[in-house]
Amino acid sequence: MPRSRELFTDAKKVIPSGVNSPVRFFTPYPFFTKKSDGAYIWDEEGNRYIDYCNGYGALLLGHRRKEILKAVSEQLKQGTLFCTPTRAEIELSKLICANFTSIDKVRLVNTGGEATMTAIRLARGFTKKKKIIKFEGCYHGSHDSVLVKAGSGSAHNGISVSDGGLEEVSKNTLVVQYNNSEDLEDTIRKNKDVAGVIVEPILANMGLILPEKNFLQDLRKITKQHDIPLIFDEVVTGFRVSPGGAQQHFGIKPDITTLGKALGNGFTIAAVGGKKEIMDMLSPGGKVYQASTFAGNPISVAAAICSIKELNKIKDKIYSKLERYNVRFTRALDDIANDLNIPHQINFTSSMFQIFFTNKPVTDYSSSKNADSKKFQKMFRVLLKNGIFIAPSQFEVVFLSDAHTQRDLNKTLDSYSLALKSVKN
Ligand SMILES: Cc1ncc(COP(=O)(O)O)c(C=O)c1O
Known part of the structure; x- marks a missing residue:
């Protein structure tokens, strides 16, 4: 070539x-x-x-996809960036909440990494605790809290903790073995300061690794027992595994969910959603800060509305x-x-x-x-x-x-x- x-x-x-x-x-x-x-x-x-x-x-x-191109072309005639609320954002959020029954409220962001970063900050803000538990090989984006023993490109390139990442941050990320709920329980028992557990319900960043029987059910049970928010990172699985993601497929309700990828079928959009009492902690109503110029931009929102409607139709x-x-x-x-x-x-x-x-x-x-x-x-x-x-x-x-x-x-x-x-x- x-x-x-x-x-x-x-x-x-x-x-x-x-x-x-x-x-x-x-x-x-x-x-x-x-x-x-x-x-x-x-x-x-x-x-x-x-x-x-x-x-x-x-x-x-x-x-x-022709339906999505049409929706985006129509939106192009109306404008590409307003940085004010739009009716379309309400429509999209209602569609997401209808598809994901664990989501009462949702905030739109641009990338999966932004969604997981916000999910973790929300978990910390909600619990007033510090530590996050993640699973070996799960990839949740390229920010410090989750770039610890992560999969995808960081595993491919042999990077366990990135140069330039702060040890003060990564030491607050505890890593446990995927498909090992005893390891999770042990780690929670030894650490009183756990703000949240984040997991890919189907691990799609170490090749494909399926959750073993009862693994996700155990995660839900253990996190409930210890009052720790459970974050399902459905950036890959959301809409792909079923219209309501892996959580619908396995019949489990996490407290917080992150979405991306198939949400916009090729347009830049992601989302973080969950229980009302957690989501209402977001600024300006709450004190957990999160913001972005391009969040909810009308082009991506039009693409996502069309993607979900098309998926629901077929x-x-x-x-x-x-x-x-x-x-x-x-x-x-x-x-x-x-x-x-x-x-x-x-x-x-x-x-x-x-x-x-x-x-x-x-x-x-x-x-x-x-x-x-x-x-x-x-x-x-x-x-x-x-x-x-x-x-x-x-x-x-x-x-x-x-x-x-x-x-x-x-x-x-x-x-x-x-x-x-x-x-x-
Ligand atoms: C499960 C999961 N979460 C989060 C991310 C990060 O998403 P983005 O690349 O849009 O920041 C990815 C990216 O591959 C992912 O697979």
Whole structure:
């Protein structure tokens, strides 16, 4: 890809490492994207890829969904930024509250990281306590409180606590093992100063790791017993796993929820919502400060309203279709890897999956880290060469979208077959 190589050389002169988010980099250089549509993305040379990176899960309805483009085009005629309240913000907030029964009130923000930062501040403000408990491998954004033994790009790049992050902050973040509620209970017992527990209900930042039976129920029980707010970070799972997120899927009500990604289907928007008594602590009514110029901007709000309405309209079809595609695909992938005698694990649920090159089940941070990442990188490269774009790390997830067709998946399986053969050699 000479054009992308040239652009990368140029980019590095003015952009640190040539990318605006670390997960976008891969060796020797990432491809540069020119356009996207539906299930596809095209690089600067004109190569087309079937896209399973999918805006890291944001594009549940696919690239350039026509209903969303129409809603945004209509809004463009009315204005792009008002910094005053709008009727549309009420409509969107009501839609979010209707879909997520644990949410009485919601504040709109721009990114998932901003949402988790606010959720944690709210938990601290509400309890007047300091410490936060998070789970190994869960990724909640790139702010100090949560960038401790986090997944995603920080695990990929071997960063457990970031340089420049304050030890005074990270020491107030206690880290426990995912899928281990005894570890959580022990940690709470030993620490009287816990303000909140934050978790990805389905861990989608160490590859894909599913909560084991009763893990989430236990979290709810333990946090209730100790009067500690439970924060579900549904930035990935919100709207993707069901219209009401993982909490609807598992039948658990957290105290605070963060949303992002699929909320705006490719437009910049996120949200933090929860119980009225917690949310009312936000400024100006309360004393927990949170603010942003672009929060609730009319373009993103229009996109999010349309995304939720569209999802609610097609919910009886989309979730079962994507799950069916996923089950069929991962079964076939498993057969191919078995035929080739490649030690592997495939974790999947709803519209997400990941393959790990290991013979041990992947249930937490260390089992995911122990999988063979070199084999994964090899597979990634062959997939790319054969027109398939997945996120370039085993600590990410393969995302299906409503735009993927059975034909796309058949072609994808052929490419995976070639990629697995190369892994074996
Ligand atoms: C579960 C989860 N929470 C929070 C975030 C941070 O979101 P953003 O990148 O929009 O700040 C991410 C990003 O991948 C995520 O996966």
